[in-house]
Amino acid sequence: MEYKINTIGVLTSGGDAPGMNAAVRAVTRAAICNHIRVKAIFRGYKGLIDGEVKEFSSQDVSGIIQRGGTIIKSARCPEFQTPEGRQLAYQTLQREQIDALIVIGGDGTFTGARLFAQEFNVPVIGIPATIDNDLWGTDATIGYDTSLGTIMECIDKLRDTATSHERVFLVEVMGRDAGFLTLNAAIAGGCEAAIIPERASVKEQIEDAIGNGRRKSKNSAIVLVQEHAIEGGANAVAKMIEQEHPEYSTRVTILGHLQRGGTPTASDRILASRMGVAAVQALLDEQRNVMVGVQNEEIILVPLTKAIHQKKDVKEDKWQAMLTLSI
Secondary structure (H helix, E strand, C coil): CCCCCCEEEEEECCCCCCCHHHHHHHHHHHHHHCCCEEEEECCHHHHHHHCCEEEECHHHHCCCCCCCCCCCCCCCCHHHHCHHHHHHHHHHHHHHCCCEEEEEECHHHHHHHHHHHHHHCCCEEEEEECCCCCCCCCCCCECHHHHHHHHHHHHHHHHHHHHHHCCEEEEEECCCCCCHHHHHHHHHCCCCEEECCCCCCHHHHHHHHHHHHHHCCCCCEEEEEECCCCCCHHHHHHHHHHHHCCCCCEEEEECHHHHHCCCCCHHHHHHHHHHHHHHHHHHHCCCCCEEEEEECCEEEEEEHHHHHHCCCCCCHHHHHHHHHHCC
C-alpha cells in the first residue's frame, strides 16, 4: 500500500552501544536531505508513551559522531509490553504527526517494534545496535567492534598480572545469550579458553583449557566466561576450577558496563552511518517492518521476524582456531 512519509520518528532503546549517536546523526541528516522532518523520541519507548519528542535539525546532531552512548537516551519500558502502553505510544505518533519509526537497538527493541507495527500499521525500520552482535541477518551490529576492542585492551593488561603471579584469571564478558563477544575477544587476546553458551558442557570447556595449559607447561591462563554460559558466571567457573584443580589460584574480573562505553571505532561509525542512510532510503522505497543489515559489505534488508527469531551461529572454525592457538 502506498504511503507518504513526511515525518520520521527516531529512537534508541535497550542497552546503549557505541555508535548509536552516529546512527541518529545519519538518520537525521539523510531524512532532512530528502525533505523529511525528523522527530527524536527521548528515552526509547518510555518517551514514546510519555510524549518526550523534539524535532531535530541538522545542527542538533552536529559533533556527536564520536560520542559513545546515546544523546536521545534509552530506558527500559515494561509499560510498552502492554496493549494499553502501546496505545498511548500510538497516540503520541498521531499527535506529533509521525508517519514512520526508525528504531535503533537490539532483539528486545525489535520485538516491541514488530508488535507495534502489526497493531497500528505503522511503517518501522530497525537499525541493529547491540554489543552482543546476536541478531540474525547481519554480519555486524553497531557497537560490537568498539566493545571487542575494549575487552581486548583489558585482557592485555590482565595478562601482565596473570603471568607475574601464575594465576588463572576468569574474565566475565557480556553478550546476553550469545558467545560472539567472548569467543572473538578470546582469539584476539590470545586467551586459553572461552566459556560460551553455544558449547554444551562448561566442564569440558574448562578441561580443554587446563589440558592445553598443561601440555605447554603453562602456569597462568586467562579464560573468558560469557555472563550467562553458566549460572553464577565467572565466579561459578572459578569455584569449579579450584575444586577440580587445587594447584591453580584463580581471580575473577567482571568487566560489566565498561564494555558498553567509549568512543566508537571507525568501523562502528561507518557502519552506523551507512545503516542510518539505508534506513531512511528503505522508507522512501516503501519498505516496512525490516531491519537494515550488512552481509559481505553489502547493505541488505531483513524481515524483523527473521532478525528476531532466527538463531545466529558461532562459526566452528573460530572455535577450532582458539583451541589450536591456545596450546
